[in-house]
Amino acid sequence: MNINQLIFRNLKKNLRNYYLYVFALVFSSALYFAFVTLQYDPSMDSVEGSVKGEAAIRAASILLVVIVSFFLLYANNIFIKRRSKEIGLFQLIGMTKGKIFRILSIENLFLYFGSLLIGIFAGFSFSKLMILVLFKTAGVNSVASLRFSPQALVQTVIVFTVIYLLIMIMNYTFIKRQTILSLFRVTSSTEITVKKLSRFEMVMGIVGLVLITTGYIVSSKLFGGDFTTMPQLFGAMIFILAAVILGTYFFYKGSVSFLLNLIRKRKGGYLSINEVMSLASVMFRMKSNALLLMIITTVSALSIALLCLAYISYYSAEKTAEKNVPHDFSIIDRESADTFQSALEKNNIPYSEKSIEVVQVTVNASQLIDRSLEELVIDPKAMPLPLISEKSVSGMDVSRDEVVFTGYDDLLQKFMPLKSSGSIKIKGKTETLTQRYVGLEDIYPVSWYFTAGGVPTAIVDDAIFTKMQKDIDPKVQKESSLYIGVDIKNKEQLEEADKLFKSTETYKKLYNESRHEISTNQKKNMGLIMFIVGFLGLTFLVTSGCILYFKQMDEGESEKPNYMILRKLGYTQSDLLKGIQYKQLFNFGIPLVVGLLHSYFAVQSGWFLFGAELWTPMIIVMVMYTILYSIFGVLSVLYYKKVVREAL
Amino acid sequence: MSILKAVKLHKSYGNRNNKQHVLKGIDLSVEKGEFISIMGASGSGKTTLLNVLSSIDQVSDGTIQINSFEMTAMKEKQLAEFRKNNLGFIFQDYNLLDTLTVKENILLPLSITKTPKKEAEKKFEEVANELGISEIKDKYPNEISGGQKQRTSAARAFIHEPSIIFADEPTGALDSKSASDLLNKLSGLNENRQATILMVTHDPVAASYCSRVVFIKDGQIYTQLMKGEQDRQSFFKDIMKTQGVLGGVHHEH
Numbered sequence: 001m002n003i004n005q006l007i008f009r010n011l012k013k014n015l016r017n018y019y020l021y022v023f024a025l026v027f028s029s030a031l032y033f034a035f036v037t038l039q040y041d042p043s044m045d046s047v048e049g050s051v052k053g054e055a056a057i058r059a060a061s062i063l064l065v066v067i068v069s070f071f072l073l074y075a076n077n078i079f080i081k082r083r084s085k086e087i088g089l090f091q092l093i094g095m096t097k098g099k100i101f102r103i104l105s106i107e108n109l110f111l112y113f114g115s116l117l118i119g120i121f122a123g124f125s126f127s128k129l130m131i132l133v134l135f136k137t138a139g140v141n142s143v144a145s146l147r148f149s150p151q152a153l154v155q156t157v158i159v160f161t162v163i164y165l166l167i168m169i170m171n172y173t174f175i176k177r178q179t180i181l182s183l184f185r186v187t188s189s190t191e192i193t194v195k196k197l198s199r200f201e202m203v204m205g206i207v208g209l210v211l212i213t214t215g216y217i218v219s220s221k222l223f224g225g226d227f228t229t230m231p232q233l234f235g236a237m238i239f240i241l242a243a244v245i246l247g248t249y250f251f252y253k254g255s256v257s258f259l260l261n262l263i264r265k266r267k268g269g270y271l272s273i274n275e276v277m278s279l280a281s282v283m284f285r286m287k288s289n290a291l292l293l294m295i296i297t298t299v300s301a302l303s304i305a306l307l308c309l310a311y312i313s314y315y316s317a318e319k320t321a322e323k324n325v326p327h328d329f330s331i332i333d334r335e336s337a338d339t340f341q342s343a344l345e346k347n348n349i350p351y352s353e354k355s356i357e358v359v360q361v362t363v364n365a366s367q368l369i370d371r372s373l374e375e376l377v378i379d380p381k382a383m384p385l386p387l388i389s390e391k392s393v394s395g396m397d398v399s400r401d402e403v404v405f406t407g408y409d410d411l412l413q414k415f416m417p418l419k420s421s422g423s424i425k426i427k428g429k430t431e432t433l434t435q436r437y438v439g440l441e442d443i444y445p446v447s448w449y450f451t452a453g454g455v456p457t458a459i460v461d462d463a464i465f466t467k468m469q470k471d472i473d474p475k476v477q478k479e480s481s482l483y484i485g486v487d488i489k490n491k492e493q494l495e496e497a498d499k500l501f502k503s504t505e506t507y508k509k510l511y512n513e514s515r516h517e518i519s520t521n522q523k524k525n526m527g528l529i530m531f532i533v534g535f536l537g538l539t540f541l542v543t544s545g546c547i548l549y550f551k552q553m554d555e556g557e558s559e560k561p562n563y564m565i566l567r568k569l570g571y572t573q574s575d576l577l578k579g580i581q582y583k584q585l586f587n588f589g590i591p592l593v594v595g596l597l598h599s600y601f602a603v604q605s606g607w608f609l610f611g612a613e614l615w616t617p618m619i620i621v622m623v624m625y626t627i628l629y630s631i632f633g634v635l636s637v638l639y640y641k642k643v644v645r646e647a648l
Numbered sequence: 649m650s651i652l653k654a655v656k657l658h659k660s661y662g663n664r665n666n667k668q669h670v671l672k673g674i675d676l677s678v679e680k681g682e683f684i685s686i687m688g689a690s691g692s693g694k695t696t697l698l699n700v701l702s703s704i705d706q707v708s709d710g711t712i713q714i715n716s717f718e719m720t721a722m723k724e725k726q727l728a729e730f731r732k733n734n735l736g737f738i739f740q741d742y743n744l745l746d747t748l749t750v751k752e753n754i755l756l757p758l759s760i761t762k763t764p765k766k767e768a769e770k771k772f773e774e775v776a777n778e779l780g781i782s783e784i785k786d787k788y789p790n791e792i793s794g795g796q797k798q799r800t801s802a803a804r805a806f807i808h809e810p811s812i813i814f815a816d817e818p819t820g821a822l823d824s825k826s827a828s829d830l831l832n833k834l835s836g837l838n839e840n841r842q843a844t845i846l847m848v849t850h851d852p853v854a855a856s857y858c859s860r861v862v863f864i865k866d867g868q869i870y871t872q873l874m875k876g877e878q879d880r881q882s883f884f885k886d887i888m889k890t891q892g893v894l895g896g897v898h899h900e901h
Contacts, residue, residue, distance in 0.1 A: 268765070268769070269749065269751035269752045269755055269772075269785070269786075270752075270755050270758070270759060270765050270768055270769075271748070271752050271755070271756075271759060272759055273759065273760070276745070276748065276752070276756070276759075280745070280747040280748050280752070281747050283747070284747055561743070562745050562746075562747075564743075565743045565744075565745060566745075566756075567728070568702075568704060568731065568737050568743075569731070569732065569737070569756055569757055569760065569804075570728050570729070570730075570731035570732025570733070570735070570757070570760055571728065571732070571760055572724075572725055572728040572729075573724070573728075575728075575760075648704060
C-alpha cells in the first residue's frame with residue numbers, strides 16, 4: 001500500500017468519523033459566503049450608502065471572519081486530538097514527522113476544499129432561496145434577484161485559504177511537539193487542568209469586569225454626538241467590540257471560577273450531588289474553555305442584538321402606521337369623508353366612523369421637561385400640541401384641573417423624557433389655563449397630521465375643551481380641526497376598501513390616509529434589511545447552539561468515568577441527571593445571560609436608528625431567543641442521559 | 649455471622665453461538681470482620697466475581713446475600729440504595745473525581761446519605777487521621793502521589809462504615825513502599841473498625857496481609873488458605889507454593 005492509497009483510505013474512513021468537522025466546515029463556509037454575497041449585492045447599496053450602515057457592515061464582516069476562524073480552529077483541534085493515536089502509530093512504524101504532516105495536509109486539503117465547495121454552493125442556494133421567500137412574504141413582484149457574485153467567491157476563497165494555512169500551522173506544531181508516547185496518551189488525559197485559583201486569575205477576573213463596563217459605557221454614548229465622522233465612529237465601534245470581547249474572555253478565565261470558588265469554599269468540603277456535578281466541573285471547564293465561551297457569548301450577543309434591531313424596525317412599521325393613522329382610514333375633511341363613505345355603502349362594506357374635534361394650543365411644559373434639544377427645534381416653554389376632549393376617547397375621565405397626555409413614543413422619551421408629575425400651562429388666544437399633569441396613556445386618538453408626527457396629544461375635561469374651542473389662537477391652528485377615522489368592520493374587506501379609497505378623490509388630498517397602505521409600504525422599504533439581519537441572527541443562534549452542544553457531547557464522554565464512580569458510590573441515574581440539569585443551567589445559562597446583557601447594551605446604543613419602539617420588540621426577541629437556545633440545552637441533557645445510563 | 653453469602657454463582661458472556669462461561673458455580677461466604685483476598689491468574693474470573701458480588705454486574709445464575717438482603721432480585725434503584733449504605737469501593741486506578749479536592753472526594757458517600765454536616769466532619773477527621781491524609785485534604789487529586797490517592801480512595805470507602813468493602817487490585821498501580829503502607833493501613837482499619845474487606849489481587853505479598861486467601865482457577869474455587877496463627881512471612885510462603893501449583897500452563901508428557 002503506498003502513500004496515496006493510505007491517504008484515500010484515511011479520507012474515506014474519516015468522513016464517517018468526523019462528520020462534526022465536515023459539518024462545521026460546510027456550515028461556516030456557507031454562512032460566510034451567504035453573508036459576502038449579500039454584502040456585494042446591489043440591493044444592499046442603499047444600506048451601505050450611509051456612514052453608519054457601512055461601519056456596521058464592516059464591523060460585522062470582520063467579526064464574522066474571526067468567528068468562523070475560531071469555529072474551524074476549534075473543530076480542527078478536536079479532530080486532530082482524536083487522531084493522535086493514529087499519528088503515534090505512523091511514527092511507530094517509522095514514518096518521519098514531515099511525512100505524516102504531508103499525509104495529513106493532503107487529506108485535509110481534500111476534506112477542506114471539498115467541504116468549502118459544498119458550503120459555497122449551499123450558501124448561495126440558501127441565500128437565493130431565502131431571498132425568494134422574502135420577496136414572496138413582502139409581496140414584491142419585481143424580483144431583484146440575487147446574482148452570483150465573483151467578488152464574493154474570491155473573497156470567500158481567500159479567507160478560507162488563509163484559515164486553511166492557519167489550521168496547517170496548528171497541525172504542524174501539534175505533530176512537531178508530540179512524542180510517540182504522549183500521542184498515545186492524549187485522548188486519555190483530561191483536558192481540564194485542575195489547579196488552585198491564582199492571584200493572577202483574580203486580577204484577570206476584575207480586569208474583565210472593568211473592560212466590559214467600559215465597553216458598555218462607550219456604547220451608550222456612541223450615537224450621542226461624541227463621534228461624528230466615519231473614522232471616529234468606526235474606531236469607537238471597534239473599541240467597544242475589542243473591550244467587550246476581551247472583557248468577556250477575562251470574565252470566563254477569571255471571574256466565573258473566582259465566584260464559584262467562593263461559594264464552594266463556604267461548603268467546607270461537603271458538597272451535594274448537584275454541586276459536585278455543576279460547581280466543581282463548571283469552575284474548571286469554564287476556565288479552560290474561556291476562548292470558546294467568549295466566542296459563543298459574542299456570537300449570541302451579536303445575533304440577539306441583530307434580531308432585536310430587525311424586529312424593532314419591523315414592529316415599529318406596524319406601530320408607526322397605527323400611531324400615524326389610528327384608524328383604518330384617516331380623513332381630515334367632511335367632504336372627502338362623505339364621498340368615501342358613500343362609495344363604501346355602494347359596495348356593501350360596513351364601516352364605523354369616529355370623528356374628533358381637535359384644537360391646536362400652545363403649551364408651556366417646562367415643568368415636565370428638563371432639557372431642550374436644539375436639534376429637535378421644540379421649545380418646551382411653547383410647544384404646539386393638539387388638544388381634544390375627554391368625550392372623544394372612550395373610557396377616559398379627566399377632572400377639570402387635570403390633563404392627560406397620550407401617544408408619546410419611546411424615541412421621543414429618549415430625547416425628551418417627561419417627568420411623572422407637574423403642571424402645564426395651556427395658552428389660548430387670550431386665556432391661559434394651568435392644568436395638573438396626571439399621566440401618560442398609550443393610545444393614539446388622532447392622526448399624525450394633528451400631532452406633527454410625534455408630539456403628545458393632550459386630553460382635558462369637556463368643559464375646558466369647549467372653553468378653549470371658543471378661545472383659539474388662529475396662528476397655531478391647522479387647516480383642519482376635524483379628525484374623521486373610518487374603521488372597516490370586516491377586515492377581509494380592507495383591501496377592497498383600500499382600492500375604493502384610492503379610486504375616489506379622497507386619496508388625492510394630502511393627509512387623508514390609509515393605514516394598510518402605509519404599513520405595507522414601510523414593510524416593503526426595509527424588508528430586505530430586516531430579512532438579512534434576521535437571517536444572520538438565526539444562523540448565529542444555530543452556530544452557537546451547535547458548538548455548545550458538540551462541546552457538551554465531548555465533555556459528556558470525558559466525564560463518563562466520573563459518572564461510573566458516582567454510580568458505584570450509590571447515586572442513582574436520576575440523582576446524576578438532576579445534577580446534570582443543574583450543570584447545564586450553568587453551561588448554557590451563563591453564556592446566555594452574558595450574551596443577553598451585551599446585546600441589551602448594543603441595542604440600547606443604536607436602536608433609534610431602526611424604529612420607534614424599544615421594549616416590546618426587544619423583550620419578545622430575547623424571550624424567543626432564550627426558548628430556542630434552551631432547545632440545545634435540553635438536547636444536551638438528553639445526550640447526557642444516554643451517557644449516564646451507559647456509564648456503569 | 650456471615651456478611652456475604654454467595655451460592656452457586658454462574659456468569660457467562662456472549663451470545664448462544666459464542667458463549668464465554670466465566671464463573672462456573674462459585675460458593676463463597678465472608679464473615680464479619682474478615683479480611684479476605686481472592687487470587688488467581690489473569691482471566692480466571694476474579695474481577696468478574698468482584699463485580700457481581702458488588703452488584704455492579706448481574707449474575708446469570710445463583711444467589712448473593714449481603715447482610716441477609718437478597719441482591720440478585722433487586723431493581724436498579726434498590727441496588728443504588730443498597731450500594732450507598734452497605735458497600736465501599738477501592739479500585740486500582742483510584743477512581744477519584746479530578747474536579748474535587750481530597751476532602752470533597754472523601755465526603756461524597758456521606759453526602760448521598762444526607763448525613764448532617766457536623767457528624768460528617770467528625771467522621772472525616774477520624775478516618776483522615778487513621779490514613780494519614782489530613783495534611784492534603786485541600787489538594788486536588790493531580791497534586792498528590794499515587795499512594796496518597798489510594799489512601800484517599802480507601803478513606804472514601806471507609807467513611808460511611810459500610811458492611812463490606814470491595815477492593816480491586818488496590819496496590820496494582822503503587823510502588824512497593826506505598827503498597828505495603830496502604831496494606832498496613834487497610835489491615836489496621838480491618839482490626840480497629842471490624843471492617844470487612846474483600847480484596848482481589850494477583851500480588852502474593854498483598855494477599856499475605858489477609859486472614860484468608862481464596863484461589864480461583866477457570867471460574868471455580870480451586871482452594872483456600874487460612875492464615876491462622878502463623879506470621880505473615882510463612883503465610884506468604886504458603887501462598888507462593890499454592891500459586892506455583894495453580895499457575896501457568898500444564899504440560900502433559
